[in-house]
Amino acid sequence: MSNSHLFLKSGFIRTPSQNGVGRYVCQLQRVVLKFCKNNGSSRGMRDFIETELVDFAKNNPGIVVYLKPRRHRTAVISAEFLNGEKQWISCRNLTKEEITKWLTLLKTQSGNHQGLRLRKLIHTDHPSIQGPWTPYTFKDPAENIVEYPNKELSKARILHKTATEELLEIFNRQAEDPENRRVE
The missing domain is CATH 3.40.30.10 (Glutaredoxin)
Incomplete structure:
Protein backbone atom coordinates (compact mmCIF):
# COMPACT_ATOMS: atom_id res chain seq x y z
CA MET A 1 0.00 0.00 0.00
CA SER A 2 1.32 3.40 -0.93
CA ASN A 3 1.65 6.34 1.42
CA SER A 4 1.57 8.93 -1.36
CA HIS A 5 -1.99 9.90 -0.35
CA LEU A 6 -0.61 11.36 2.88
CA PHE A 7 0.91 14.30 1.02
CA LEU A 8 -2.22 15.23 -0.93
CA LYS A 9 -4.73 17.76 0.27
CA SER A 10 -7.81 16.02 1.59
CA GLY A 11 -11.35 17.23 1.41
CA PHE A 12 -14.80 16.74 0.01
CA ILE A 13 -15.88 17.51 -3.54
CA ARG A 14 -17.35 20.96 -3.49
CA THR A 15 -19.17 21.90 -6.63
CA PRO A 16 -21.29 24.96 -7.18
CA SER A 17 -24.74 23.95 -6.03
CA GLN A 18 -26.99 23.03 -8.92
CA ASN A 19 -24.65 24.42 -11.58
CA GLY A 20 -26.51 23.95 -14.84
CA VAL A 21 -30.03 23.68 -13.43
CA GLY A 22 -31.03 27.27 -14.16
CA ARG A 23 -28.06 28.16 -16.29
CA TYR A 24 -24.54 26.84 -16.58
CA ARG A 119 -12.92 11.96 1.84
CA LYS A 120 -16.22 10.26 2.48
CA LEU A 121 -18.86 11.07 5.05
CA ILE A 122 -19.20 7.40 6.01
CA HIS A 123 -16.67 4.82 7.14
CA THR A 124 -16.85 1.11 7.77
CA ASP A 125 -14.30 -1.41 8.95
CA HIS A 126 -15.81 -4.13 6.73
CA PRO A 127 -16.70 -2.67 3.32
CA SER A 128 -18.97 -4.64 1.02
CA ILE A 129 -17.33 -6.30 -1.94
CA GLN A 130 -20.64 -6.19 -3.82
CA GLY A 131 -20.80 -2.42 -3.95
CA PRO A 132 -23.48 -0.09 -2.67
CA TRP A 133 -27.17 -0.78 -3.11
CA THR A 134 -28.98 1.19 -5.82
CA PRO A 135 -32.62 1.18 -6.92
CA TYR A 136 -31.51 -0.81 -9.99
CA THR A 137 -29.74 -3.57 -8.04
CA PHE A 138 -32.57 -6.14 -8.18
CA LYS A 139 -34.33 -4.85 -11.28
CA ASP A 140 -35.28 -7.35 -13.99
CA PRO A 141 -32.70 -7.20 -16.83
CA ALA A 142 -35.47 -7.83 -19.38
CA GLU A 143 -36.65 -4.25 -18.79
CA ASN A 144 -33.50 -2.95 -20.51
CA ILE A 145 -34.72 -3.94 -24.00
CA VAL A 146 -38.43 -3.12 -23.64
CA GLU A 147 -39.96 -0.18 -25.48
CA TYR A 148 -41.94 2.12 -23.24
CA PRO A 149 -44.81 2.70 -22.59
CA ASN A 150 -45.52 -1.01 -22.18
CA LYS A 151 -48.99 -2.22 -21.12
CA GLU A 152 -47.76 -5.58 -19.81
CA LEU A 153 -45.23 -4.02 -17.45
CA SER A 154 -47.75 -1.43 -16.30
CA LYS A 155 -50.18 -4.19 -15.29
CA ALA A 156 -47.46 -6.22 -13.60
CA ARG A 157 -46.31 -3.30 -11.46
CA ILE A 158 -49.68 -2.74 -9.80
CA LEU A 159 -49.43 -5.50 -7.22
CA HIS A 160 -50.92 -3.66 -4.26
CA LYS A 161 -53.45 -0.93 -3.80
CA THR A 162 -52.15 2.58 -3.83
CA ALA A 163 -52.18 4.67 -0.66
CA THR A 164 -55.00 6.78 -2.08
CA GLU A 165 -57.15 3.69 -2.71
CA GLU A 166 -56.47 2.45 0.85
CA LEU A 167 -57.53 5.81 2.32
CA LEU A 168 -60.68 5.90 0.20
CA GLU A 169 -61.67 2.41 1.39
CA ILE A 170 -61.12 3.37 5.05
CA PHE A 171 -63.16 6.54 4.54
CA ASN A 172 -66.02 4.63 2.88
CA ARG A 173 -66.07 2.04 5.69
CA GLN A 174 -66.25 4.82 8.27
CA ALA A 175 -69.02 6.57 6.36
CA GLU A 176 -71.10 3.35 6.22
CA ASP A 177 -70.65 2.55 9.91
CA PRO A 178 -70.59 5.83 11.87
CA GLU A 179 -70.31 4.04 15.25
CA ASN A 180 -67.10 2.27 14.30
CA ARG A 181 -64.63 5.15 13.71
CA ARG A 182 -61.56 3.11 14.59
CA VAL A 183 -58.95 2.77 11.81
CA GLU A 184 -57.74 -0.76 11.27
Missing part, protein backbone atom coordinates in the same frame (compact mmCIF):
# COMPACT_ATOMS: atom_id res chain seq x y z
CA VAL A 25 -21.69 28.93 -15.18
CA CYS A 26 -18.28 28.06 -16.59
CA GLN A 27 -15.87 27.58 -13.68
CA LEU A 28 -12.78 28.54 -15.68
CA GLN A 29 -12.09 32.19 -14.95
CA ARG A 30 -8.70 33.00 -16.47
CA VAL A 31 -6.24 31.39 -18.87
CA VAL A 32 -2.65 32.56 -19.29
CA LEU A 33 -0.83 31.23 -22.36
CA LYS A 34 2.92 31.46 -21.75
CA PHE A 35 5.22 30.89 -24.71
CA CYS A 36 8.58 31.75 -26.26
CA LYS A 37 8.68 33.69 -29.52
CA ASN A 38 11.73 31.81 -30.82
CA ASN A 39 11.94 28.43 -29.09
CA GLY A 40 10.98 25.40 -31.21
CA SER A 41 9.08 23.70 -28.39
CA SER A 42 6.58 26.60 -28.39
CA ARG A 43 5.73 26.26 -32.08
CA GLY A 44 2.32 24.63 -31.46
CA MET A 45 1.40 27.38 -29.01
CA ARG A 46 2.39 30.08 -31.50
CA ASP A 47 0.34 28.37 -34.23
CA PHE A 48 -2.64 28.19 -31.89
CA ILE A 49 -2.32 31.87 -31.03
CA GLU A 50 -2.09 32.89 -34.70
CA THR A 51 -4.98 30.80 -36.00
CA GLU A 52 -7.43 29.75 -33.27
CA LEU A 53 -7.09 32.08 -30.28
CA VAL A 54 -9.50 34.73 -31.58
CA ASP A 55 -12.20 32.10 -32.23
CA PHE A 56 -11.66 30.60 -28.78
CA ALA A 57 -12.01 34.02 -27.13
CA LYS A 58 -15.17 34.83 -29.14
CA ASN A 59 -16.79 31.49 -28.30
CA ASN A 60 -15.95 31.82 -24.59
CA PRO A 61 -16.59 35.43 -23.53
CA GLY A 62 -16.61 34.51 -19.81
CA ILE A 63 -12.98 33.34 -19.90
CA VAL A 64 -10.25 35.98 -19.75
CA VAL A 65 -7.28 35.04 -21.96
CA TYR A 66 -3.84 36.54 -21.39
CA LEU A 67 -0.72 36.06 -23.53
CA LYS A 68 2.66 36.14 -21.82
CA PRO A 69 5.74 35.84 -24.03
CA ARG A 70 8.82 34.60 -22.14
CA ARG A 71 12.36 34.16 -23.43
CA HIS A 72 13.90 30.69 -23.58
CA ARG A 73 11.08 28.97 -21.73
CA THR A 74 8.76 26.15 -22.73
CA ALA A 75 5.08 26.79 -23.48
CA VAL A 76 2.65 26.52 -20.56
CA ILE A 77 -1.10 26.94 -20.05
CA SER A 78 -1.96 28.36 -16.64
CA ALA A 79 -5.62 28.22 -15.61
CA GLU A 80 -7.44 29.82 -12.67
CA PHE A 81 -10.91 28.75 -11.58
CA LEU A 82 -13.71 30.56 -9.75
CA ASN A 83 -13.01 28.67 -6.53
CA GLY A 84 -9.41 29.96 -6.46
CA GLU A 85 -7.75 26.74 -7.59
CA LYS A 86 -4.95 26.97 -10.17
CA GLN A 87 -3.70 24.40 -12.68
CA TRP A 88 -0.94 24.51 -15.22
CA ILE A 89 -0.21 22.28 -18.17
CA SER A 90 3.13 21.97 -19.93
CA CYS A 91 2.67 22.38 -23.68
CA ARG A 92 6.19 21.43 -24.73
CA ASN A 93 6.12 20.24 -28.36
CA LEU A 94 2.32 20.06 -28.51
CA THR A 95 0.41 20.81 -31.71
CA LYS A 96 -2.30 23.46 -31.93
CA GLU A 97 -4.97 20.72 -32.00
CA GLU A 98 -3.66 19.25 -28.74
CA ILE A 99 -3.64 22.71 -27.14
CA THR A 100 -7.25 23.18 -28.24
CA LYS A 101 -8.15 19.86 -26.58
CA TRP A 102 -6.42 20.89 -23.33
CA LEU A 103 -8.26 24.22 -23.28
CA THR A 104 -11.57 22.45 -23.89
CA LEU A 105 -10.82 20.09 -21.01
CA LEU A 106 -9.96 22.98 -18.69
CA LYS A 107 -13.13 24.80 -19.75
CA THR A 108 -15.31 21.86 -18.71
CA GLN A 109 -13.61 21.18 -15.36
CA SER A 110 -14.49 22.68 -11.99
CA GLY A 111 -10.91 22.84 -10.74
CA ASN A 112 -11.52 20.80 -7.59
CA HIS A 113 -10.25 17.35 -8.43
CA GLN A 114 -6.59 17.87 -9.21
CA GLY A 115 -4.46 16.39 -6.42
CA LEU A 116 -7.28 16.00 -3.92
CA ARG A 117 -7.66 12.93 -1.74
CA LEU A 118 -11.41 12.49 -1.58
Whole structure:
Protein backbone atom coordinates (compact mmCIF):
# COMPACT_ATOMS: atom_id res chain seq x y z
CA MET A 1 0.00 0.00 0.00
CA SER A 2 1.32 3.40 -0.93
CA ASN A 3 1.65 6.34 1.42
CA SER A 4 1.57 8.93 -1.36
CA HIS A 5 -1.99 9.90 -0.35
CA LEU A 6 -0.61 11.36 2.88
CA PHE A 7 0.91 14.30 1.02
CA LEU A 8 -2.22 15.23 -0.93
CA LYS A 9 -4.73 17.76 0.27
CA SER A 10 -7.81 16.02 1.59
CA GLY A 11 -11.35 17.23 1.41
CA PHE A 12 -14.80 16.74 0.01
CA ILE A 13 -15.88 17.51 -3.54
CA ARG A 14 -17.35 20.96 -3.49
CA THR A 15 -19.17 21.90 -6.63
CA PRO A 16 -21.29 24.96 -7.18
CA SER A 17 -24.74 23.95 -6.03
CA GLN A 18 -26.99 23.03 -8.92
CA ASN A 19 -24.65 24.42 -11.58
CA GLY A 20 -26.51 23.95 -14.84
CA VAL A 21 -30.03 23.68 -13.43
CA GLY A 22 -31.03 27.27 -14.16
CA ARG A 23 -28.06 28.16 -16.29
CA TYR A 24 -24.54 26.84 -16.58
CA VAL A 25 -21.69 28.93 -15.18
CA CYS A 26 -18.28 28.06 -16.59
CA GLN A 27 -15.87 27.58 -13.68
CA LEU A 28 -12.78 28.54 -15.68
CA GLN A 29 -12.09 32.19 -14.95
CA ARG A 30 -8.70 33.00 -16.47
CA VAL A 31 -6.24 31.39 -18.87
CA VAL A 32 -2.65 32.56 -19.29
CA LEU A 33 -0.83 31.23 -22.36
CA LYS A 34 2.92 31.46 -21.75
CA PHE A 35 5.22 30.89 -24.71
CA CYS A 36 8.58 31.75 -26.26
CA LYS A 37 8.68 33.69 -29.52
CA ASN A 38 11.73 31.81 -30.82
CA ASN A 39 11.94 28.43 -29.09
CA GLY A 40 10.98 25.40 -31.21
CA SER A 41 9.08 23.70 -28.39
CA SER A 42 6.58 26.60 -28.39
CA ARG A 43 5.73 26.26 -32.08
CA GLY A 44 2.32 24.63 -31.46
CA MET A 45 1.40 27.38 -29.01
CA ARG A 46 2.39 30.08 -31.50
CA ASP A 47 0.34 28.37 -34.23
CA PHE A 48 -2.64 28.19 -31.89
CA ILE A 49 -2.32 31.87 -31.03
CA GLU A 50 -2.09 32.89 -34.70
CA THR A 51 -4.98 30.80 -36.00
CA GLU A 52 -7.43 29.75 -33.27
CA LEU A 53 -7.09 32.08 -30.28
CA VAL A 54 -9.50 34.73 -31.58
CA ASP A 55 -12.20 32.10 -32.23
CA PHE A 56 -11.66 30.60 -28.78
CA ALA A 57 -12.01 34.02 -27.13
CA LYS A 58 -15.17 34.83 -29.14
CA ASN A 59 -16.79 31.49 -28.30
CA ASN A 60 -15.95 31.82 -24.59
CA PRO A 61 -16.59 35.43 -23.53
CA GLY A 62 -16.61 34.51 -19.81
CA ILE A 63 -12.98 33.34 -19.90
CA VAL A 64 -10.25 35.98 -19.75
CA VAL A 65 -7.28 35.04 -21.96
CA TYR A 66 -3.84 36.54 -21.39
CA LEU A 67 -0.72 36.06 -23.53
CA LYS A 68 2.66 36.14 -21.82
CA PRO A 69 5.74 35.84 -24.03
CA ARG A 70 8.82 34.60 -22.14
CA ARG A 71 12.36 34.16 -23.43
CA HIS A 72 13.90 30.69 -23.58
CA ARG A 73 11.08 28.97 -21.73
CA THR A 74 8.76 26.15 -22.73
CA ALA A 75 5.08 26.79 -23.48
CA VAL A 76 2.65 26.52 -20.56
CA ILE A 77 -1.10 26.94 -20.05
CA SER A 78 -1.96 28.36 -16.64
CA ALA A 79 -5.62 28.22 -15.61
CA GLU A 80 -7.44 29.82 -12.67
CA PHE A 81 -10.91 28.75 -11.58
CA LEU A 82 -13.71 30.56 -9.75
CA ASN A 83 -13.01 28.67 -6.53
CA GLY A 84 -9.41 29.96 -6.46
CA GLU A 85 -7.75 26.74 -7.59
CA LYS A 86 -4.95 26.97 -10.17
CA GLN A 87 -3.70 24.40 -12.68
CA TRP A 88 -0.94 24.51 -15.22
CA ILE A 89 -0.21 22.28 -18.17
CA SER A 90 3.13 21.97 -19.93
CA CYS A 91 2.67 22.38 -23.68
CA ARG A 92 6.19 21.43 -24.73
CA ASN A 93 6.12 20.24 -28.36
CA LEU A 94 2.32 20.06 -28.51
CA THR A 95 0.41 20.81 -31.71
CA LYS A 96 -2.30 23.46 -31.93
CA GLU A 97 -4.97 20.72 -32.00
CA GLU A 98 -3.66 19.25 -28.74
CA ILE A 99 -3.64 22.71 -27.14
CA THR A 100 -7.25 23.18 -28.24
CA LYS A 101 -8.15 19.86 -26.58
CA TRP A 102 -6.42 20.89 -23.33
CA LEU A 103 -8.26 24.22 -23.28
CA THR A 104 -11.57 22.45 -23.89
CA LEU A 105 -10.82 20.09 -21.01
CA LEU A 106 -9.96 22.98 -18.69
CA LYS A 107 -13.13 24.80 -19.75
CA THR A 108 -15.31 21.86 -18.71
CA GLN A 109 -13.61 21.18 -15.36
CA SER A 110 -14.49 22.68 -11.99
CA GLY A 111 -10.91 22.84 -10.74
CA ASN A 112 -11.52 20.80 -7.59
CA HIS A 113 -10.25 17.35 -8.43
CA GLN A 114 -6.59 17.87 -9.21
CA GLY A 115 -4.46 16.39 -6.42
CA LEU A 116 -7.28 16.00 -3.92
CA ARG A 117 -7.66 12.93 -1.74
CA LEU A 118 -11.41 12.49 -1.58
CA ARG A 119 -12.92 11.96 1.84
CA LYS A 120 -16.22 10.26 2.48
CA LEU A 121 -18.86 11.07 5.05
CA ILE A 122 -19.20 7.40 6.01
CA HIS A 123 -16.67 4.82 7.14
CA THR A 124 -16.85 1.11 7.77
CA ASP A 125 -14.30 -1.41 8.95
CA HIS A 126 -15.81 -4.13 6.73
CA PRO A 127 -16.70 -2.67 3.32
CA SER A 128 -18.97 -4.64 1.02
CA ILE A 129 -17.33 -6.30 -1.94
CA GLN A 130 -20.64 -6.19 -3.82
CA GLY A 131 -20.80 -2.42 -3.95
CA PRO A 132 -23.48 -0.09 -2.67
CA TRP A 133 -27.17 -0.78 -3.11
CA THR A 134 -28.98 1.19 -5.82
CA PRO A 135 -32.62 1.18 -6.92
CA TYR A 136 -31.51 -0.81 -9.99
CA THR A 137 -29.74 -3.57 -8.04
CA PHE A 138 -32.57 -6.14 -8.18
CA LYS A 139 -34.33 -4.85 -11.28
CA ASP A 140 -35.28 -7.35 -13.99
CA PRO A 141 -32.70 -7.20 -16.83
CA ALA A 142 -35.47 -7.83 -19.38
CA GLU A 143 -36.65 -4.25 -18.79
CA ASN A 144 -33.50 -2.95 -20.51
CA ILE A 145 -34.72 -3.94 -24.00
CA VAL A 146 -38.43 -3.12 -23.64
CA GLU A 147 -39.96 -0.18 -25.48
CA TYR A 148 -41.94 2.12 -23.24
CA PRO A 149 -44.81 2.70 -22.59
CA ASN A 150 -45.52 -1.01 -22.18
CA LYS A 151 -48.99 -2.22 -21.12
CA GLU A 152 -47.76 -5.58 -19.81
CA LEU A 153 -45.23 -4.02 -17.45
CA SER A 154 -47.75 -1.43 -16.30
CA LYS A 155 -50.18 -4.19 -15.29
CA ALA A 156 -47.46 -6.22 -13.60
CA ARG A 157 -46.31 -3.30 -11.46
CA ILE A 158 -49.68 -2.74 -9.80
CA LEU A 159 -49.43 -5.50 -7.22
CA HIS A 160 -50.92 -3.66 -4.26
CA LYS A 161 -53.45 -0.93 -3.80
CA THR A 162 -52.15 2.58 -3.83
CA ALA A 163 -52.18 4.67 -0.66
CA THR A 164 -55.00 6.78 -2.08
CA GLU A 165 -57.15 3.69 -2.71
CA GLU A 166 -56.47 2.45 0.85
CA LEU A 167 -57.53 5.81 2.32
CA LEU A 168 -60.68 5.90 0.20
CA GLU A 169 -61.67 2.41 1.39
CA ILE A 170 -61.12 3.37 5.05
CA PHE A 171 -63.16 6.54 4.54
CA ASN A 172 -66.02 4.63 2.88
CA ARG A 173 -66.07 2.04 5.69
CA GLN A 174 -66.25 4.82 8.27
CA ALA A 175 -69.02 6.57 6.36
CA GLU A 176 -71.10 3.35 6.22
CA ASP A 177 -70.65 2.55 9.91
CA PRO A 178 -70.59 5.83 11.87
CA GLU A 179 -70.31 4.04 15.25
CA ASN A 180 -67.10 2.27 14.30
CA ARG A 181 -64.63 5.15 13.71
CA ARG A 182 -61.56 3.11 14.59
CA VAL A 183 -58.95 2.77 11.81
CA GLU A 184 -57.74 -0.76 11.27
